[in-house]
Each structure stands twice: as C-alpha cells, then as structure tokens.
Amino acid sequence: MQALLESFQKTLHVQFSRMSCQTLYNAIASVDQRNGSLLAELILHCLSLGLESELERLTGQIMIDTLESPVNIFEDICLPTLKLLARKSDEKNNVVQNPIVQRPFQMVLSAFVVQFVRAEPAAPKNWSQPLVPGYCTCKDCIDMNSFLAHPSQQVSRFRMGEGRRRHLESQAAGYGVKCNTDRSGSPHTLVITKTRDLYKKAYLAWKTRRADAKKTFE
Numbered sequence: 001m002q003a004l005l006e007s008f009q010k011t012l013h014v015q016f017s018r019m020s021c022q023t024l025y026n027a028i029a030s031v032d033q034r035n036g037s038l039l040a041e042l043i044l045h046c047l048s049l050g051l052e053s054e055l056e057r058l059t060g061q062i063m064i065d066t067l068e069s070p071v072n073i074f075e076d077i078c079l080p081t082l083k084l085l086a087r088k089s090d091e092k093n094n095v096v097q098n099p100i101v102q103r104p105f106q107m108v109l110s111a112f113v114v115q116f117v118r119a120e121p122a123a124p125k126n127w128s129q130p131l132v133p134g135y136c137t138c139k140d141c142i143d144m145n146s147f148l149a150h151p152s153q154q155v156s157r158f159r160m161g162e163g164r165r166r167h168l169e170s171q172a173a174g175y176g177v178k179c180n181t182d183r184s185g186s187p188h189t190l191v192i193t194k195t196r197d198l199y200k201k202a203y204l205a206w207k208t209r210r211a212d213a214k215k216t217f218e
C-alpha cells in the first residue's frame with residue numbers, strides 16, 4: 001500500500017510539474033464539461049491520501065495560470081470545483097477552510113474580479129474624445145482629430161463637398177459622435193457633435209459584467 005501511495009505521489013508530482021492549467025482544463029473539459037467534479041475529486045483524494053505537497057502544487061498551478069488565463073477557466077473549472085468542494089465539506093473535513101485550498105482559490109477569485117469585471121469606467125472629465133485612426137493623414141482627418149481632442153468644443157462644422165463629408169463621416173463612425181448634414185448653402189456642411197455614447201456603452205458593459213459576476217458567485 002505504501003509503495004502504491006508513493007508511486008501515485010510520484011506520478012502526480014511529475015504530472016503537475018509538467019501540466020499547465022490550460023492542459024488540465026482541456027483534459028477535464030473534454031470529459032467533464034462545466035462540472036469541475038474531476039478536479040474536486042482530485043483535491044479530495046489528495047487530501048484524504050495526505051498528498052499535501054502535490055495538492056499545493058496543483059492549486060498553486062491553478063492560481064498561477066488563472067492569473068493569465070481566459071475567464072472560461074475560472075467559470076468552467078475553478079468555480080464549479082469550489083462549489084462542489086463546499087458541498088462536500090463537513091465539520092470534520094472542511095476542505096474549503098484548508099489553507100492549501102483556500103489561499104489559491106481566494107487569489108483566483110480576486111483575479112477573476114480584476115480580469116473580468118475590471119474597474120468601473122471613469123466618467124469623462126471633459127469633451128476630449130478618442131481620435132479616429134491615424135492611418136489617414138488627410139487634412140480633413142487631422143482637422144477632425146483636433147476637434148475630437150479639444151477638451152471643451154462639443155460641436156464642429158465641416159463645410160465641404162459630398163465625397164469629403166462622406167469620408168469624415170465614415171472615419172468618425174463608432175467614435176462617439178453624431179453626424180448630421182446641414183443642407184443650407186453649397187457645399188453642404190457636415191455637423192459633428194460629440195456625445196457620451198462611448199462612456200455610456202463602457203459603463204453599461206461594466207454593469208453587465210458586474211451583474212454576471214454577482215450571479216456567478218451566488
């Protein structure tokens with residue numbers, strides 16, 4: 001029995017030192033998608049067999065890799081694993097309270113909040129907006145970018161022929177401005193008005209991510 005245990009210990013030691021969390025994730029996901037029971041079982045077995053250093057290596061690996069991993073590793077593996085461990089914990093065998101398990105998972109949870117929810121977008125302090133791509137160096141784009149960068153000017157008028165107006169309008173699309181054409185006079189005038197759309201979009205996306213994270217933790 002001791003020899004078997006030692007051999008198992010050695011195998012785990014070799015496996016964990018070679019295995020990245022992504023590999024582990026792929027291996028687990030292929031047979032146990034969005035369940036986490038395999039990882040939870042592995043942790044419970046390691047604890048019951050007294051394989052603490054192997055467990056530390058496993059949870060340490062999860063922690064290190066999750067800090068740089070896509071959110072799906074957290075959602076598909078770490079959280080279901082934690083939930084299962086919590087369900088299987090009892091007063092005698094409180095796995096979640098074991099520092100070997102607790103420490104890395106706490107770090108994983110904070111990493112998830114930092115990576116996924118991220119900081120609340122700051123409300124704009126003035127009317128300076130992101131510039132349109134710098135690949136076009138025509139005079140009209142340069143003028144439009146000076147207007148976009150201006151901290152207090154909210155509206156600008158570009159009186160020019162249709163082709164140039166269309167060029168500016170297409171360049172500005174998606175950059176948080178509203179374009180209207182003033183048809184009085186010839187040529188017509190493209191009126192560009194800055195909006196708070198980019199901030200509103202970023203804020204809404206952040207609120208959604210925060211709500212999703214809250215749901216995930218419930």
Ligand SMILES: [Zn+2]
Nearest residue numbers: 136137138141
């Ligand atoms: Zn241009």
